[in-house]
Amino acid sequence: ETDFVDVLVIGAGASGLMCAIEAAKRGRSVRVLDHANRPGKKILMSGGGRCNFTNYTVEPENYISHNPHFCKSALKRFNQWDFLALVQRYKIPFHERLHGQLFCDDSAKDILNMLLSEGRQYGAELKISCAIQQVSRAADGGFRLQTSHGGMRCQSLVVATGGLSIPKMGATPFGYQLAEQFGIQVWPTRAGLVPLTLQPVDKEVFSALTGIAVPCEVSLQNYSFRENLLFTHRGLSGPAILQISSYWQPGEPLQINCLPDMQLFKLLKQQRGQGNKLKLKTWLAEHLPKRLLQALLPEPLLECSLVDCSDKQLQQVANHIQAWHIKPNGSEGYRTAEVTLGGVDCDALSSKTMECLQVPGLYFIGEVVDVTGWLGGYNFQWAWSSGWCAGQYV
Ligand code: FAD
Numbered sequence: 001e002t003d004f005v006d007v008l009v010i011g012a013g014a015s016g017l018m019c020a021i022e023a024a025k026r027g028r029s030v031r032v033l034d035h036a037n038r039p040g041k042k043i044l045m046s047g048g049g050r051c052n053f054t055n056y057t058v059e060p061e062n063y064i065s066h067n068p069h070f071c072k073s074a075l076k077r078f079n080q081w082d083f084l085a086l087v088q089r090y091k092i093p094f095h096e097r098l099h100g101q102l103f104c105d106d107s108a109k110d111i112l113n114m115l116l117s118e119g120r121q122y123g124a125e126l127k128i129s130c131a132i133q134q135v136s137r138a139a140d141g142g143f144r145l146q147t148s149h150g151g152m153r154c155q156s157l158v159v160a161t162g163g164l165s166i167p168k169m170g171a172t173p174f175g176y177q178l179a180e181q182f183g184i185q186v187w188p189t190r191a192g193l194v195p196l197t198l199q200p201v202d203k204e205v206f207s208a209l210t211g212i213a214v215p216c217e218v219s220l221q222n223y224s225f226r227e228n229l230l231f232t233h234r235g236l237s238g239p240a241i242l243q244i245s246s247y248w249q250p251g252e253p254l255q256i257n258c259l260p261d262m263q264l265f266k267l268l269k270q271q272r273g274q275g276n277k278l279k280l281k282t283w284l285a286e287h288l289p290k291r292l293l294q295a296l297l298p299e300p301l302l303e304c305s306l307v308d309c310s311d312k313q314l315q316q317v318a319n320h321i322q323a324w325h326i327k328p329n330g331s332e333g334y335r336t337a338e339v340t341l342g343g344v345d346c347d348a349l350s351s352k353t354m355e356c357l358q359v360p361g362l363y364f365i366g367e368v369v370d371v372t373g374w375l376g377g378y379n380f381q382w383a384w385s386s387g388w389c390a391g392q393y394v
Helices: 014-025 041-049 071-077 080-089 109-121 174-181 200-209 239-245 264-273 280-284 290-296 299-303 311-322 378-391
Strands: 002-010 030-033 052-055 094-097 101-104 125-127 132-137 143-147 150-159 186-192 196-198 213-219 224-231 235-237 254-257 324-326 328-331 339-344 362-364
Touching (some): 002 014, 014 030, 014 109, 014 150, 014 378, 052 080, 080 109, 132 174, 150 174, 174 186, 174 339, 196 200, 200 235, 200 290, 200 328, 213 239, 224 239, 235 239, 280 299, 290 299, 299 311, 311 324
Parallel strands (some): 002 030, 030 125, 150 362
Antiparallel strands (some): 094 101, 132 143, 143 150, 186 339, 196 328, 213 254
16 A cells, blocks of 8 residues: 655755755645654754854855756755744854854754754654665656555655765665666765875874864865864864865875965074074974974974074975875775765756756755765755755655
8 A cells, every 4th residue: 555645755854854844835745754763863963963054155166066056056046044044033042153154052953853843834744764665656657665664655756865974873875876776877976074094104103193283274286275184093184174075086195284374484584584593393383283393394403493594494394384295095984974975966957946857756955966065064055955945846
């Protein structure tokens, strides 16, 4: 026996819940299915438990995709101010952090409860602990699902199963597999916003720095981020590294400027000109942690007095600190990644509705789509925007 609803949404995460709310508002009968034992687990763990739910400035440049234009329409139609209005209507206390990032004051639970409450209010049904075994096209053009809760039929099927990061929280490749089942291209997936590991030789040197954070500028050829870099016992982390990790390809070196606000070479020459007798290590220690200096610069150089240094030596110091090149070994992978790069090909979808061009009635929203945001609330904003758009048409 199969029971029918207008809209089935697979995945009760950020994008799925948003889509369900909007579709239910339009009077569609909506059911959200999730195999996890509770909805919105990633919302709850996001932003260190405070959910960085959006950002005051959201631009297409904050997203990575094989089709950089695809996200524009959705981000415009339901933008950060629209989501903020919802948050304010629920009187959820929030605050701004660096770079316009908006976080809950109290708990990410506030955001999840808001979405669940909106869904309930408009009559969207939620079925958790529901495994989806099979999906097929129904004779009437809709879809037929076999699930652990029995057979179901729908007119519109929305795939909102997210990416592959944090498998412990219930991430699965379901969405990618379903896309492939329906002949939709899926770009290879890769962990993004993820700490990077070091080659064994570097690891030996830099693991002594575990716990140290330095404001840096971390760059690849075309991208650079100015944020904290954090040394961990596994390698490099902190916002600067998470951001650049989404652009990094194995084998590429990172260029790191540990004193991005200083004209170091010039300043060192000035000090020398003023007859500064301090050892380089003593003078530099006013600007950078001693242990970092020891890791970046050869010991004999650090022991030199400023007055005795040659131009070449001073240039060497500046290079080691401001153009430090390091080749990561790899990333920590999906276990600790915040997002998944790649995914369902944007060119297979309508940027207005998120519907598959070749499979009417089938929609993909959120992280499963090949749109990946920077750190800073951009991934949730994509989930809200794409979910909202699909919700207008399903
Ligand atoms: P999700 O929210 O991941 O929801 C997918 C849902 O689908 C889940 O409920 C899952 O159980 C379900 N599902 C998966 N497979 C199946 C299946 N086979 N059958 C049935 N159901 C299935 N982004 C930000 O913008 N700000 C942040 O502060 C932030 N912090 C983060 C912190 C961490 C630790 C992590 C891992 C991510 C963070 N992100 C953050 C990213 C953000 O959480 C995701 O981009 C966002 O949740 C994606 O929304 P979604 O709806 O596509 O997928």
